[in-house]
Structures are given as structure tokens and as C-alpha cells.
Amino acid sequence: xxKQPTVRPAKIRRDTVKARLIVFSILAVLLILCSLFSEYLxxxxxxxxxxxxxxxxxxxxxxxxxxxxxxxxLSRVIVGSRTSIFSTLLxxxxxxxxxTVIGVFCGWHGGKIDTVLMRISDMxxxxxxxxxxxAVAGVLGGGLHNAIFALAAISWPKYARIARSQTLxxxxxxxxxxxxxxxxxxxxxxxxxxxxxxIGPILVTSMLDxxxxxxxxxxxxxLGLGAKPPIAEWGSMMSENRALMTTVPWITMAPGLAIxxxxxxxxxxxxxxxxxxDPKARGR
Amino acid sequence: xxxxxxxRVDNLTKVFTRKGQPPFxxxxxxxxxxxxxxxxxxxxxSGSGKSTAVNMVTRLTDATExxxxxxxxxxxxxxxxxxxxxxxxxxxxxxxxxxxxxxxHTLGDGIGESLRxxxxxxxxxxxxxxxxxxxxxLPADFAKRYPHQVSGGQCQRAAIARAIxxxxxxxxxxxATSALDVTIQKEVLALLRQLRQELSLSIxxxxxxxxxxxxxxxRVLVLYRGSIVEEGIPNEVIRNPRNxxxxxxxxxxx
Ligand SMILES: Nc1ncnc2c1ncn2[C@@H]1O[C@H](COP(=O)(O)OP(=O)(O)OP(=O)(O)O)[C@@H](O)[C@H]1O
Ligand SMILES: [Mg+2]
Numbered sequence: 001x002x003k004q005p006t007v008r009p010a011k012i013r014r015d016t017v018k019a020r021l022i023v024f025s026i027l028a029v030l031l032i033l034c035s036l037f038s039e040y041l042x043x044x045x046x047x048x049x050x051x052x053x054x055x056x057x058x059x060x061x062x063x064x065x066x067x068x069x070x071x072x073x074l075s076r077v078i079v080g081s082r083t084s085i086f087s088t089l090l091x092x093x094x095x096x097x098x099x100t101v102i103g104v105f106c107g108w109h110g111g112k113i114d115t116v117l118m119r120i121s122d123m124x125x126x127x128x129x130x131x132x133x134x135a136v137a138g139v140l141g142g143g144l145h146n147a148i149f150a151l152a153a154i155s156w157p158k159y160a161r162i163a164r165s166q167t168l169x170x171x172x173x174x175x176x177x178x179x180x181x182x183x184x185x186x187x188x189x190x191x192x193x194x195x196x197x198x199i200g201p202i203l204v205t206s207m208l209d210x211x212x213x214x215x216x217x218x219x220x221x222x223l224g225l226g227a228k229p230p231i232a233e234w235g236s237m238m239s240e241n242r243a244l245m246t247t248v249p250w251i252t253m254a255p256g257l258a259i260x261x262x263x264x265x266x267x268x269x270x271x272x273x274x275x276x277x278d279p280k281a282r283g284r
Numbered sequence: 285x286x287x288x289x290x291x292r293v294d295n296l297t298k299v300f301t302r303k304g305q306p307p308f309x310x311x312x313x314x315x316x317x318x319x320x321x322x323x324x325x326x327x328x329x330s331g332s333g334k335s336t337a338v339n340m341v342t343r344l345t346d347a348t349e350x351x352x353x354x355x356x357x358x359x360x361x362x363x364x365x366x367x368x369x370x371x372x373x374x375x376x377x378x379x380x381x382x383x384x385x386x387x388x389h390t391l392g393d394g395i396g397e398s399l400r401x402x403x404x405x406x407x408x409x410x411x412x413x414x415x416x417x418x419x420x421x422l423p424a425d426f427a428k429r430y431p432h433q434v435s436g437g438q439c440q441r442a443a444i445a446r447a448i449x450x451x452x453x454x455x456x457x458x459x460a461t462s463a464l465d466v467t468i469q470k471e472v473l474a475l476l477r478q479l480r481q482e483l484s485l486s487i488x489x490x491x492x493x494x495x496x497x498x499x500x501x502x503r504v505l506v507l508y509r510g511s512i513v514e515e516g517i518p519n520e521v522i523r524n525p526r527n528x529x530x531x532x533x534x535x536x537x538x
Pocket of ligand 1: 300308310328329330331332333334335336337492
């Protein structure tokens, strides 16, 4: 009797979550494909200068206009997706793996090593991202790799924390004891039981982080601490043309729009994955 | 020639130390023997240290002091592969059936885990799992189910199937029937009794229900605040308790 009203909404919610998941996954995959095959998608050579046609307003030929060297903005935005999206995905993958490995190790092992590693992670967590990136740029020089390094250094602790607390809560469960009694060694237990059970919240965090990291990388590039011209990268493209913002606004608008749309898609995808992974939303 | 005990525990002690708190002795120098084929009950109120004691026996918790001798072999300090080998002889059934199976694995995976670890091939494991499920009164297709898809009683049967998969000599049941309702409790107990016959198991049966122990065990230990206060045949202990605490424990139930 009580069942109908409680089951139905959950199911409807689940269906919409599923639909959203499909839509946003397709959009994200399209973005990634676009960045993979960017060379073949550009209508013009993104590095070809044509000073006679500089700062052209958007037309049918150049729908985002051209920059001050007469390069086609659409082509540059498309090529820029390679740098922007790929470095972001790389960054997120690296911090997810490093953070998870360290967190699981600390949670499982405990003891002094755990304390030391967690203090170190606290230290990194306390750094404001920009300041650390500035310091890294100061020591190692600017450039995309160093920007990724700086962001990775301050972002892994979040993952380590999640992985550690999740591991701790898994460690004393009866099924882990049962697995030990079944003769499974540490490696097997970590890989077969702990990891599958903790990976959900970690993956959700990394999905949500894709948008944030894309912004941060673009921000660092905008400040000249990330990708350097003439490499097409959305942040540095905006920075390159920022002097022209008032006179020819479309030049900054194109990469700005690209950042906005991609961050939005990845954030929405992250939200949806979180809803999907939430057991309360599942009609078990 | 006399046969040695399957399990012998001496001076087993567990002291929990936590920062800012005085050390707490959960198990205080207990010792007992379990003979092959025997069923030994341990009763005691909640918090008397029953779980702590058996967790030390299975080496899931490290003992502060004492020795554990399993089938003539000292396993007190065994680690890694050697300890895993000791688990061939000793298995355990937990109080919470559903939580004792990994939610991300099927019951069949859980039951077959020990078989795979001890070198059986995939097809052989599947075959044996089906046989074990049948032996424990479950249909073979339960192997494909997840723990949340079966009832507590069914899950406990699966847990028993997992425990007997590698043909252990000693089965430890830590309140294996406490989370089940009375009729299911009876069924599970009947299953344990049957398996005990079929596999000539020795059983260490932890319980806080003296009536169950009376039905099921050959001998009983009464644990109170970490110490053994009484030992004997269940009927005699119930009829003629020598210890005050035991008397109160019996009075509160009967
Ligand atoms: N990890 C721990 N740290 C500190 N104290 C603990 C720990 N584990 C158990 N204890 C304490 O040890 C005592 C014995 O606990 P134990 O779980 O062995 O009791 P039990 O007899 O199994 O009780 P129950 O019938 O409720 O299962 C309790 O007072 C408990 O608070
Ligand atoms: Mg207990």
C-alpha cells in the first residue's frame, strides 16, 4: 500500500537522471572528439596570418571573425580545444590517480607514514592555487607543463582525503574481514574490494573537477603562466587579444564562449554523475 | 595415542589503549581447548569481550598477549601467506549476514573467493559454488545474486556456504544467528548441526542466548568482563551455576 507513492517518484527521477547522463555524456564525448580531431575540423589554417584581413568582424567566411594577425578565430578555437581540454583531462587524471593511491595507502597502512603524508597534504591544501602557480612559474618558468604541475601539486590532497576516509570506513567492515579469512592478500583486497567500493565518490569528485580545472588552467594561461603564444589555448588567446576587447570584442568572445560552454558541459556531467551514483536516487 | 585439540588458546589478552584514556582490558588472560568434533559455546553479555576474543583467534585483531595454537600449529605471530594457509583450517560466520558480503560482488564471487585463492580454476569454482549453495539449502542460481537481493536468513546460509567452501576443520560462529528471527534462527541452527555431522566440524559458537547454547553446544564457557567465570556442560551450568554472574545471566533468560 505504501509502496506505490515511494517507488514511483524515485523511478521517474532515475529516468530523468539517466536521460541527462546520456545527453551530457554525448556532449562531453563530442567535445573530446572535437579536440582529438581538431586538425581536420578547422576551416582554415589556425596559424596562417593574413594581415590584409586583420580584426575582421564575424562574416559567413569567418564566423568568429579574425584576430589582429588575420588568423581565423574559429579555427584557433577549435585547435585550442586540443590544448585546453586535453591538458585539463590529463591534469584531472593525474591528481585522481595520485590522490587515490596516496589516500588508500595512508588509510590502509596507518601509523607514522599516514600522519606524515597527511600533514604534507594539509600543507598543500593550505596554499592558494594562484600563489603556488606564481611561485612555480617563478622557479621553473612559465609554460603549460609547469602550470599543470602547479595545479596538480595543490589539488591531489582533496582526493587523498576522500580516498583515505573511505578506505578507513571500508577497512573494518565484515566483508573485508571475510575476504581476509578467504585467504585474499593485501593487493587482492585493495584491488578487488576496497577500490571498487570507494571509487564512486572519487570519480564524481574528478568529474566535478574537470570544469574547475579547465577554468584554473585557462586562468593561469590568461595570466601568462600557462600555455604561451603562438600555441592556441583558450586562456592565452583571451589574454593575447584583451587589449582589443573594447574595439573588437568578438575576438575575446570566441575563446570565452568556448571555455564557458565546455566548463558548463563538464560541470553538468559531473552533477549528473553524482546524482546517478547517489544510492538514494537509485530505485533499488 | 591421544588426539590433540583442534584449537588451544592460552593466556589470551587484549588491552585497548587509546590516547587520553586509561588502557582497557577487553579480554583478560583467557585459556581454553576445543577438541576435534566438539562444539564449544561462549556466552556472555554484550561487551564481555566475546568478539574481541574470537577476532584474536582468527588473527583479525592482534593479541596483546597469549598464544593461539590451531591444530598443533602456533599461529599467534603468523603473517601473510602463512596466515592465509592457516585459514584453510579455520573459517568464520559473522553476525551481520548482509554486511559480510561485498555489496559489489555476487554471493557466488564471495563463496568462491577462498577456492580461487587456493588455486581452483574458474569452472571448478563455479561447480563447487553451486554444490555448496545446494548443501546449504539455497538454489544454485543464488550465486548470481547480490547480497541486498536476498533475505538475511538466505544471506547467512550463503555465508555458511562460504565458510565451509575450503573444508575447514574449525568453524567459528560469532553470533551467527543473533540478527535473524526465531524461525530462521532454528533453520540456520539445523543447517549448522547437519554440516557439523557431514563435515565433522569443530565449532566455536559465540552467543548471548544461553538457551541456544544449551541446545547446540557440548560445553560452554561463560565470559564476564573479559574473564572466564564458569565452564561446563550447558545443562549442568544452567541447573547449578557456581558463579553469581552466571546465575544472574540464567535468571534473566529462563
Ligand atoms: N577497537 C576497540 N577499541 C577500544 N575498545 C574496544 C574496541 N573493540 C572493542 N572494544 C571494547 O571491548 C569490549 C568488548 O567488546 P566485544 O565486541 O568483544 O564484546 P562482545 O562480547 O562481542 O559484545 P556483543 O555481544 O555486543 O557483540 C567492549 O567494552 C568494547 O567497548
Ligand atoms: Mg560481538
